[in-house]
Amino acid sequence: MTSRVAFLVFDGMTLLDVSGPLEVFHQAGRLGHPYGTVLVSPEGGTVTASNGVTLADTAAPRDAGGILDTLVVAGADHLAAExxxxxxxxAARGLAKRALRVTSVCSGAFVLAALGLLDDRRVTTHWRHAPALALRHPRVRVEPDALHIHDGRYHTSAGISAGIDLALALVELDHGAEAARAIARELVVFMQRPGGQSQFSTALATPPARSDLLRTLTDAVLADPAADHSLPAMAAAAAVSTRHLTRLFQAELHSTPARWVERVRLDRARQLLLDGHGVTAAARHSGLGSDETLRRVFARHLGTTPTEYRNRFTTTHDPAG
Structure with missing residues (x-):
């Protein structure tokens, strides 16, 4: 039986949000699990992606047929900005009513959130747009480090290429792990990519502190992560109690002092590794101390090891080549 999938596309959308999942569904069909796909746009006709490629003869919503098995809403930078x-x-409202499963890629989540469909649900989007989604739609439970999330009939994915991860997960739900694994092998991608979006973001997700007291402390941590930034030391430097300082961190940065300092040190360790330092030097100069502590922090936050992280992000060449 053919599953019917509609992709909602529009001017300025990111092409890979559509072409990546489309290829996954095409490969599923080659394995005997057909997906009937249709490109739908608000007015039908020609749509121009952000990179200038045009998609001709898209269907208008009224011409997309009846019940859909899956709706995929593409993303675009302007959805987060405007x-x-x-x-x-x-178009999204009408198509979602006819879809058994509603999904978004990257900032396509802003469309579903604007319709109220994601209220009180766990969702993700591109790490760069996650703070804006959470701020604009406070009832949406944004999880910025996930590659894709399933909550009820709604599935959301992280930025751009994560649409492939999402489509593989949908195929696995429909036809089992072996089908998804075969497609991943054909496309030369991970069946389940290690780590989350934090591997790719280059800045801490927390906003700057509002109060002068906390801003002074956080600036000191950022300037020298390897110094003594224990809770008692920071409280003494700020001339406040440890309890009061903990409340300030929770109120302004939504984190405990120890957790925030650990993320700063992790960010510094990542940069040291990318700059060519060894694991031991990265652990010492970041303030994480030992190789074992560095490995535990990488596993907890990034789902990978320091060595794997360095190998993955320092070169595009095969180390054995």
Missing amino acids: GPDEPLLA
């Missing part, structure tokens, strides 16, 4: 316009919202 929000979706009314024609796009109207």
Whole structure:
């Protein structure tokens, strides 16, 4: 039986948000699990992606047929910056009512969130847009480090290429792990990519502190992560109690002091590794101390090891080549 999948596309959308999942579904069909796909746009006709490629003969929503098994909403930078316009919202609203499963890739989550479909649900989007999604839609439970999330009939994915991860997960739900694994092998991608989006973000997710007291402390940590930034030391430097300092961190940075300092040190260790330092030097100069502590922190936050991280992000060449 053929599963019907509609992709909601529009001017300015990111092409890989669509072409990546489309290829996954195409490969599923070659394995005997057909997906009937259709490109739908708010007005039908030709759509131009952000890279200038045009998609011709897209269907209008009224011509997309009846019940859909899956709706995929593509993303675009302007959705996070400006929000979706009314024609796009109207198209998404009508298609979502006819879909058994509703999904978004990257900032396509802003469309579903604007319709109220993601209220009180766990979702993800591109790490760069996650703070804006959480701020604009406070009822949406944004998880910025996930590659894709399934909550009820809604599935959301992280930035751009994570649409492939999402589509593989959908195929696995529909036809089992072996089908998804065969497609991943054919496309030469991970069946389940190690780590989350924090591997790719280059800045801490927390906003700057508002109060002068906390800003002074956090600036000192950022300037020298390897110094003594224990809770008692920071409280003494700020001339406040440890309890009061903990409350300030929770109120302004939504974190404990220890957890925030650990993320700063992790960020510094990542940069040291990418700059060519060894694991031991990265652990020492970042303030994480030992190789074992560095490995535990990498595993907890990034789902990988320091050595794997360095090998993956320092070169595009095969080390054995």
